[in-house]
Amino acid sequence: MFYREAGQFKTSYAADQQIFPITQDRVGVLLILAFAFLAVPVLFNEYWLKAILIPFLIFSLAALGLNILTGYAGQLSLGSAAFMAVGAFASYNFMLRIDGMPILLAFALGGLSAALVGIAFGLPSLRIKGFYLAVATLAAQFFIVWALTKFGWFSNYSSSGVISAQEMEILGYKFVTPEAKYLLVLAIVVLLALAAKNMVRSSVGRAWMAVRDMDVAAEVIGIRIMHTKLLAFAVSSFYCGVAGALYAYAYIGTVEPEGFNLDLSFKILFMIIIGGVGSIVGAFLGAAFIVLLPIALDVMVQEWLSGILSPSISSNLQLIVFGGLIIFFLIVEPHGLARLWQIGKEKLRLWPFPH
Template sequence: MLYREAGQFKTTYSADQQIFPILQDRIGFFVTMAVAFIAIPMFAGDYLTQTIFIPFLVLSVAAIGLNLLTGYAGQLSLGTGGFMATGAFAAYKLATSFPDLNIIFVFILAGLITALVGILFGIPSLRIKGFYLAVATLAAQFFLLWLFNKVPWFTNYSSSGVISAPPMSIFGVFVTGTEASHTAKYFFLLVLVTLLALAAKNMVRGHIGRAWMAVRDMDIAAEIIGIRPLQTKLAAFAISSFYCGIAGAAWAFIYTGSVEPLAFNIDVSFRILFMIIIGGLGSILGSFLGAGFIILLPVFLTNAPHMLGLNIPVDIISHMEVMVFGALIIFFLIVEPHGLARLWQIGKEKLRLWPFPY
């Protein structure tokens, strides 16, 4: 009744191939954008912006990056944390070596450097698949963190091994450093995330995206219709790492302001992987849903007992968080391997028919 494409006729192929072919989806998209660009900066306070919305946006980028690689191209990676660290340290080195460089270029260059590192660690993917590839990318995770820990050049010889983002501005407004307001940070990130998400969506519906999905679904058949497996997989690694690198840079520069290599340890890789499993493999929307879910769940678990009037000790709550995570991941893997995004899709298909049974 409410959600139906009946009467919406497409007369050109380009109308048929737009990102949101259904009118209701377009409305939904613009409402979401309006909320993100207008309502949240107006009504969400500094605390919520800093603890929920900024990390949500940063981790969404990382989740999109991993989703491009794992969900679309089918290459399992546990190196996300390592690639994020590469982005963070590359951005730091760039920003401190070239203080005049605009933050946009710093982020893009950091992303490109991470893309090169990603290509390097993606080379084994031509020979090994699945589980074994995951272990090979684990090597990237450990090696990169070790490198940033052991080589003082990366931290500009800081004794603590911690890097702090220099204050940087865009259009005269500070977006990093202590002078930056949360709203400025939020807007900068929001624009960045919107552009990156649209670019990702465009890529996955173009021929590169089809090549990735072909390699994911059946690599032999992909090769037989002329898709070069090496180039396709390495492109996936490069673009995925580009996203992860920007996410890492944003994490260090905008969210926390200063990080040490350990902030990007294996836990981060797993968290991002959980995000795309819960959100939905092979879905850009799923990357956002997963990131939102994983960020909101601890908040919910901390506050829910209070709201219910229960008095549970803090340590039990933090244990509960881990248990609930574990249970949810098992639940999603068994019941809905395509995650929240697929649940949303099923819901939409049901809505098309509602209130009729078929």
């Protein structure tokens, strides 16, 4: 009833090509952004910000990165966590070894380092596809974690390879409180998400999707396959690298290479599968699902069943329900929550009428 574009006529291609062509969407997104920037730091307590919202945003960014590579460019990767590790350790070393290095530049350089590593490990994609490529990216996962552990230089020769992230300071302001860290992460994620959306709706994004859908035709049209695939690896790894740096600096504080293991890569892959492959909003929905649901289940089990079941059973029950829900969602909508969201919006356009 309220969500329909009747009467909104586009009179220019610019108006038709906006990110959100429908007025209600634009208003909705602005309201969400205003809420996230202004209301959330005031309304939510430290636990929410530190343990839920900051990791949600960071994983959204990593999922966004993987979605560019896997969802848009069609190159399956199991190395996302390794690229996060490169971002985290590179940012740490830039901060450590260069005096007066601004933190934002360190994040960007961390992302660029990850991009370079991503290009190197993306080279096999020129020859191999699909599952075989996924196995090749596994090599990145194992090799990078091994190298970061093996060579002490990366962790400044700390005994167990653990690095402690330096303080974040921008123009004299120290980001110490959870509110400040949250706002910093939010600002970075929003800007990078906007950049990602702009890329996928431009010719570079169309080139990625063309390579994904039909690489022979893409080449005949004039797309340089090698260039396009490696660019996808670079951009995707940049996003993962920045996410890794934020993971170290704004979330955990002290990280070790083993923290970026295959489990984390799979977690990010599940986020995009559940959220929606080839969708920007899907990365956020998937991250929310994977980050928030276990916590929500935990709270529910604690509230309702703590008197009835023993703690060991209730914690296993949580895993069982979580697994069950993933399977349920994949059966109901294999294209992910983003598709479900889209269907919901289409239904809403007609509601309350049947046609």
